Amino acid sequence: MKRTLYLLIAISAMLIFNSCGHKRECIALFKKSFTTQDSVEQKKIWEDVITKFPESEQANYCRAALMGRPAFRERIRLLNEAIKENPDFAEAYNLRGLLKLERRFYKFALQDFITASSIDKEYAEAFYNKANLYRIYRSMPEAMGAYDTALMLKPDFSEAWLNRGVANDIWGHYKEAILDFNKAIELSPDNTEIWLDRGIVKGKLKDYKGSLEDLKSALKLNPAYGKAWQNKGITEYMAGMTDSACVSWKKAADLGVADASKAIAKYCK
Numbered sequence: 001m002k003r004t005l006y007l008l009i010a011i012s013a014m015l016i017f018n019s020c021g022h023k024r025e026c027i028a029l030f031k032k033s034f035t036t037q038d039s040v041e042q043k044k045i046w047e048d049v050i051t052k053f054p055e056s057e058q059a060n061y062c063r064a065a066l067m068g069r070p071a072f073r074e075r076i077r078l079l080n081e082a083i084k085e086n087p088d089f090a091e092a093y094n095l096r097g098l099l100k101l102e103r104r105f106y107k108f109a110l111q112d113f114i115t116a117s118s119i120d121k122e123y124a125e126a127f128y129n130k131a132n133l134y135r136i137y138r139s140m141p142e143a144m145g146a147y148d149t150a151l152m153l154k155p156d157f158s159e160a161w162l163n164r165g166v167a168n169d170i171w172g173h174y175k176e177a178i179l180d181f182n183k184a185i186e187l188s189p190d191n192t193e194i195w196l197d198r199g200i201v202k203g204k205l206k207d208y209k210g211s212l213e214d215l216k217s218a219l220k221l222n223p224a225y226g227k228a229w230q231n232k233g234i235t236e237y238m239a240g241m242t243d244s245a246c247v248s249w250k251k252a253a254d255l256g257v258a259d260a261s262k263a264i265a266k267y268c269k
Helices: 002-032 039-052 057-066 069-085 090-102 106-119 124-136 140-153 158-170 174-187 192-204 208-221 226-238 242-254 258-267
Strands: none
Touching (some): 002 057, 057 090, 069 090, 140 158, 158 174, 158 192, 208 226
16 A cells, blocks of 8 residues: 555655656746847747647746737737746736737736836837837837836846837937937847937927938838838928028928928918
8 A cells, every 4th residue: 555655655756756846847938938149939938839839827828929810819818827836927927918019908908018128127118019009109208217117127128228218209308319329229229210300309309410311221221112202301490491492392292291292382482
């Protein structure tokens, strides 16, 4: 009887050991997917998680991440299942928040980002997403605090520098916005949006020369960037260069920018 009991205990211990080992391997593989900047490699890792650990909550996350936008309900269901299996699954809360954000369910998205950042206090992306929601709600002190935390955790997070700059612009802190955009450009010099945003803020500071230089840099990267042509026209008009402004607005209008057509009708003879 005792031998049978010892045998059962040994078998149970071995099963628990194997289960824990598989769990650690699954988590390690899953975490690896967030260390790559290559989206193709990331998707391959997610597919490996699904193949090797099909019953895990990580597999449900990966299934949801790999699905397209039309599968919103199924993606949410999979993430709900993952969270049910593991209530401390910060990545699942964060992805569920992003899906809700796409559908403009802002209140529920914010709650997921708050939960994700509470579970994992070193999760820069969760703080960043939370900051963007606070910015949408115009809760600027909360937004800036969350951006600061994201950037403390991940100093090379160019999107966080960009959006922190946008928040400072909204708040009227133009000089601080310029500093944020400077850092974002240093990290991502090929991002046309950063050049555009910095150019707009320089225009608000009446640095028309600097504004035009930034807008021209955006257009050098993307000559079909209608918003850059539109704002180049605005800056030129503010600098007294009406003829140049009309040429820029004409290019913007040709690219489908409705406000450019209105500016032409109002200011160009």
